[in-house]
Amino acid sequence: MTSEAVKVIVRCRPMNEREKALSCKAVISMESARGQCFLQNPAAAGEPPKQFTFDGAYYQEHNTEQIYNEIAYPLVESVTEGYNGTIFAYGQTGSGKSFTMQGVVDPSTQKGIIPRAFEHIFESIQCAENAKFLVRASYLEIYNEDIRDLLGADTKQKLELKEHPEKGVYVKGLSLHTVHSVVQCEQIMETGWRNRAVGYTLMNKDSSRSHSVFTVNVEIYTVGPVEIRIVP
Structure with missing residues (x-):
C-alpha cells in the first residue's frame, strides 16, 4: 500500500x-x-x-492525540507540502464522529482532529523558510440534499454543486474566510457549528442531522532572492 x-x-x-x-x-x-x-x-x-x-x-x-499522530499527522503534513488530503468521519448518530473530529477541551489528549490540524498547519507555517502562506477556511452543510454555507451571510440560502474543467467539483457561492491563527480557525468553526441543523434523537440530543465539511485551503508561495544576470 x-x-x-x-x-x-x-x-x-x-x-x-x-x-x-x-x-x-x-x-x-x-x-x-x-x-x-x-x-x-x-x-x-x-x-x-x-x-x-x-x-x-x-x-x-x-485517545485522539494518538490517533492524530499515527493517522492524521502524515496527511496534514502532506497538505503543508502542497498536496490535497481528506479526513472523513463516518458512522451513525451517536457513534462518536464529533467526539473524534472536534473533540473536547478537557482532557487535552481528547482534543479533536480538526483543532489539532489547525495547530499543525500554523506551526508548519511559522517554521517555513522562503515561503508565504495564504490560509482560508470554509464550512458547509448538506441537509436533506440541500447545501448551505454555515459561514455565509445567509445560512439558509441553498447553494449549487458545480464542476469546473480545472478546479473539479466545487460549491458555487461558498464563502472563503482568510485566517491568520489557530484562534481564528477555532472561532470560525464554532460559528459554523452553531448554524448547523440539529435535532433530538434517542442516541444524541444534539445530533447534527446532516453532513458537514470543514475545508482548510492553503496556498503556498515560494519566495527567495532573485538572481539578475547582465549579459554584455
Whole structure:
C-alpha cells in the first residue's frame, strides 16, 4: 500500500454518561497491533465473534492525540507540502464522529482532529523558510440534499454543486474566510457549528442531522532572492 492510498480506521469511543447510567455492556474488542475488531453477539455467547480487519483499530483507552499522530499527522503534513488530503468521519448518530473530529477541551489528549490540524498547519507555517502562506477556511452543510454555507451571510440560502474543467467539483457561492491563527480557525468553526441543523434523537440530543465539511485551503508561495544576470 502506497502512502497515497485510502486508509480506513475504526475507533470504539468511550461510553458516554447516558450509556453508563443504563449500565450498557461493551460487545466489541480489538487487537490494535493487528488492526482487528471483534464483535460479539450478546444473544449468542457460545458463537465466535465476527472479525473485521482495518488499517487501524483504536479501542476506548486510545485517545485522539494518538490517533492524530499515527493517522492524521502524515496527511496534514502532506497538505503543508502542497498536496490535497481528506479526513472523513463516518458512522451513525451517536457513534462518536464529533467526539473524534472536534473533540473536547478537557482532557487535552481528547482534543479533536480538526483543532489539532489547525495547530499543525500554523506551526508548519511559522517554521517555513522562503515561503508565504495564504490560509482560508470554509464550512458547509448538506441537509436533506440541500447545501448551505454555515459561514455565509445567509445560512439558509441553498447553494449549487458545480464542476469546473480545472478546479473539479466545487460549491458555487461558498464563502472563503482568510485566517491568520489557530484562534481564528477555532472561532470560525464554532460559528459554523452553531448554524448547523440539529435535532433530538434517542442516541444524541444534539445530533447534527446532516453532513458537514470543514475545508482548510492553503496556498503556498515560494519566495527567495532573485538572481539578475547582465549579459554584455
